[in-house]
Amino acid sequence: MAHILFADTSHPKPYGFDDLAAHAMGGTESSLLRTAQILHNQGHQISVYQKNRSLSETQHGIQFLAPEDLAATTGVDHVIVLRKFPQVLVLQKQFPKAQFHLWIHTYKNWEYVLKRGLRLAKPWQLITNSKTHAKHCDRLLNHGFMGRIYNLFKAKVQIKTCYNPIPATLAQGISQHRDPNKLLFLSAPNKGLDQVLKTFQQINQQLKDLHLYIANPGYRDENPEQIANVHYLGALPAEQVKAHLATSLCVFYPQNSFAETFGLIYAEANALGTPVMAHDIGAAREILHPNNPLINAENIKQITQTLIQWQQSLPEVSYRKEFDEPSVYQQWVNALGL
Missing domain, CATH: 3.40.50.2000 (Glycogen Phosphorylase B;)
Structure with missing residues (x-):
């Protein structure tokens, strides 16, 4: 050895x-x-x-x-x-x-x-x-x-x-009761958050019941802009991240300015049965479950229609043995x- x-x-x-x-x-x-x-x-x-x-x-x-x-x-x-x-x-x-x-x-x-x-x-x-x-x-x-x-x-x-x-045990002990109006952003602010916020504000004008919850890994100190229906969670330990993932409609990540080399949140969200709304950038297509569709981050109509569709029926995503x-x-x- x-x-x-x-x-x-x-x-x-x-x-x-x-x-x-x-x-x-x-x-x-x-x-x-x-x-x-x-x-x-x-x-x-x-x-x-x-x-x-x-x-x-x-x-x-x-x-x-x-x-x-x-x-x-x-x-x-x-x-x-x-x-x-x-x-x-x-x-x-x-x-x-x-x-x-x-x-x-x-x-x-x-x-x-x-x-x-x-x-x-x-x-x-x-x-x-x-x-x-x-x-x-x-x-x-x-x-x-x-x-x-x-x-x-x-x-x-x-x-x-x-x-x-x-971990293959990631989904153990997690409630699967989802809020169809809860969107989740789980990345550092530099990973396209400005674009995500602008997109959310546009969509929120039509889908008024949507709420966006934002967390980050804790290594950045930011003074967040206060926006209607946007909630800042700060830095969260792993169990709280899992709970938020399991109760959200999706991870809301419609940005095309930051490319993930892996995207831990892609794999962890899918392992908990939660789809990720992501642009085809970086390793998104490789890491996300094949049933997780990708969107055009600049197409507000497509994003809105996808959210409405997911509120009715989520794509079936799950843990991938490659990880x-x-x-x-x-x-x-x-x-x-x-």
Whole structure:
């Protein structure tokens, strides 16, 4: 079995499994914890290094490392760096025998290809969280103008996909009584919220009983605009998010300015039988259940008609096994060569 080290050097505070249950948490952090647990359950030794952790501890059999204890860590086979490419260079010096993987959850601009020009002790592999994301990164790093130049004297960047895991037990203990006039937005404000609010106001003129409830992962401090029939929930722990999802008509996400590389809310909503009103952008088509139709975020008539239709009969969406523990574990086996 392998010793796998996850390295998060960007999150502003430490987090663990207690936080996953009790507090609002971003999709990247929650996915790291769930993935670490899946790998641990299969017998691998898992360590999670967090730059802003002050005290090391063990939770659920997984070692969470503060910076002062990282130096004493030995026998690491794989280092999975979250987000920050420069940390690959830093940690390669400490773990020269390990294989390195950069796990990213966002789309990158063209400048990202310049990282291929940096000299590393060993090759690195990119891990994305959807096939859509992987195709975008492959075009950027290996097939764009600069990428083709690098291909003349450097090996292509290897890119693998590992989905964010969704617990198969997500829907247990949740009431399925829905309010046909309750819409839910569950993302950070920068993910198209302005467009969503404008669209809701237009639709609310015709469908006057609709109410929009807005939550966010808690890492943004915003002064929300007060709008009729719009309710701000703030940052919610996981159980409250599930309760809101299960009692809403749908996740209301008609925006085409922010592309999700995975869209945790897509998968979690569908797992609870809740459709998502989303534009065909990013990984929406890949991650949403096949029965979940997509809409044109700029077509107010289509959105309104779809809401009316869903109030009468919701599309049948459900949990997808592609995101369960056995499937996600096999994806990591393939990515890391375990």
